[in-house]
Amino acid sequence: MKIRLADLHNDVVTCLSPKHFSAYIRRAEKVGVEAILVSVWTTEMKDPFERIREYRQIIDDTDTDIELLLHIEDAWFVNATNIDELIKLRPYSVGLTWNENNNLAGGAYGDGELTPLGKTIIRKLVAKGIHIDLAHLNRTSFFQVAKVLKPRKLLCTHTCFDEVHPHKRNLTREQIQTIVDSDGIIGLTFVGDFLGSGGVWAHIKYFLDNFGTDNLGIGTDFFGTVNPPKELKKYKDFARLKKRLSDETLARIFHMNFHDFGRTD
Numbered sequence: 001m002k003i004r005l006a007d008l009h010n011d012v013v014t015c016l017s018p019k020h021f022s023a024y025i026r027r028a029e030k031v032g033v034e035a036i037l038v039s040v041w042t043t044e045m046k047d048p049f050e051r052i053r054e055y056r057q058i059i060d061d062t063d064t065d066i067e068l069l070l071h072i073e074d075a076w077f078v079n080a081t082n083i084d085e086l087i088k089l090r091p092y093s094v095g096l097t098w099n100e101n102n103n104l105a106g107g108a109y110g111d112g113e114l115t116p117l118g119k120t121i122i123r124k125l126v127a128k129g130i131h132i133d134l135a136h137l138n139r140t141s142f143f144q145v146a147k148v149l150k151p152r153k154l155l156c157t158h159t160c161f162d163e164v165h166p167h168k169r170n171l172t173r174e175q176i177q178t179i180v181d182s183d184g185i186i187g188l189t190f191v192g193d194f195l196g197s198g199g200v201w202a203h204i205k206y207f208l209d210n211f212g213t214d215n216l217g218i219g220t221d222f223f224g225t226v227n228p229p230k231e232l233k234k235y236k237d238f239a240r241l242k243k244r245l246s247d248e249t250l251a252r253i254f255h256m257n258f259h260d261f262g263r264t265d
Contacts, residue, residue, distance in 0.1 A: 002032035003238045004251065006258035008187030008219035009071065009135075009158035011039045013055045015223040025064045031235045034255055035067040037157060039224065041074060043098045048077045049085055056089050071133065071157065074098040075121065083124050093155060094125055095133035096145070099169075105141040108168045114144035122148050131155045134179070135187075135219075139172065146178050153261055154184035158191070158219030164206045165196025173210070180215045185261040187219020188253075192227035199229055201244060204253070213252045214260070 013021055028036070040055050042048040052072065059068045069092035076097070078086055086094070096118055097107035104121060106112030122132055122145065132149060134142055134156040146154055156179060162170040171179075171186065179186055188203055189195075195203060207216050218238075222228070231240055242250060 003235070004255045005031075005033045005235060005238060006035040006217060006255045007033065007222070007235075008037050008155075008185070008217050008258065009039050009189065009224070010036050010220055010222045011041060011073075011224035012036075012222060013038045013058055014040055018058045018061070021058060022062050025062055025066060025068070028235050029064055029066050031238075033066055033235055035069065035258060037069045037071040037092060037219070039071040039073050039157075041098070041224065042072065042077060043074045045077075049082070049089075052086075052089055069093070071095070073133075073136070074102070075104060076102040078104070078121055079117065080120055083121060087125070087128050087130070091130055093131035093133045093157065095136055095157070096121070097136050097141070099136060105145065106138040107141075108136050108138050110138055112138070112141065114141050114148070118145075119148055126152060133157045134175075135159055136169070138168070139175065142175055143178070146182075150182070152182065154179045154182040155261070156184075157187045158189035158221045158224075159186060160189060160191070160194035160196075160203050161206055164198055164203050165194065167194050167196075169194055176207070176211060180211050183215070183261075185215055185217045185257050187217045189219045189221045189225075190228040190232050191221050191225040192229065195229065200232060200241075204241075204245070208249070213249050214257060216253050217258050217261075218254060 072094045096104040099109045100107040101110035101112030104118035105114045160170045162172045
């Protein structure tokens with residue numbers, strides 16, 4: 001069964017060889033995937049720029065109708081002197097931190113705040129049309145970054161919801177409302193530790209009941225998590241969600257909200 005899907009977070013390019021990456025993308029295209037934010041997690045890299053250039057080339061060399069968009073997860077290595085080098089790599093979006101503090105902002109498990117350098121990096125990136133990913137920020141940095149970005153649409157590529165399952169990586173009601181008020185988008189992720197016992201459906205229902213259908217997307221974190229729900233490990237498994245929601249609601253969550261987020265009108 002074909003689906004139409006935009007995935008806001010998938011680490012596949014860093015986990016497969018170029019040949020196997022290409023084969024994976026071909027399979028995703030056959031299922032009906034329309035767009036993927038292809039994530040490069042840099043936290044443990046010794047030379048992030050070199051590695052990102054390699055992945056940028058793999059993405060560019062892949063023959064596909066899927067829109068493959070480069071995402072940088074953790075910009076710890078970026079500063080005022082090399083920011084142009086990152087911009088030349090044409091990322092769609094950049095996350096300032098991973099889970100700990102760095103010289104830009106506070107990570108989800110840290111107590112840091114947005115730094116003056118962080119503000120400078122944000123402003124230079126958004127001036128070039130690059131989105132800032134709010135995922136992995138702690139709550140203090142989240143609101144500080146959101147304030148700098150106002151009135152732009154806000155993006156959080158992969159997370160779940162704290163009122164459903166409390167976790168430092170999950171968004172509170174106030175954080176969700178901040179993104180919704182900006183007409184932004186939140187990618188619901190398939191990380192078991194973030195989902196909790198209620199699973200994907202509990203988080204979808206919570207969002208729809210409290211915030212409507214227009215700002216929720218999917219950010220699977222495929223290849224970035226070791227414990228996805230057993231029933232949702234591949235793109236073809238998304239057909240199972242069709243039994244729980246209307247076609248219109250599924251279309252909004254699966255792909256329409258992401259495409260609307262990208263519009264500037």
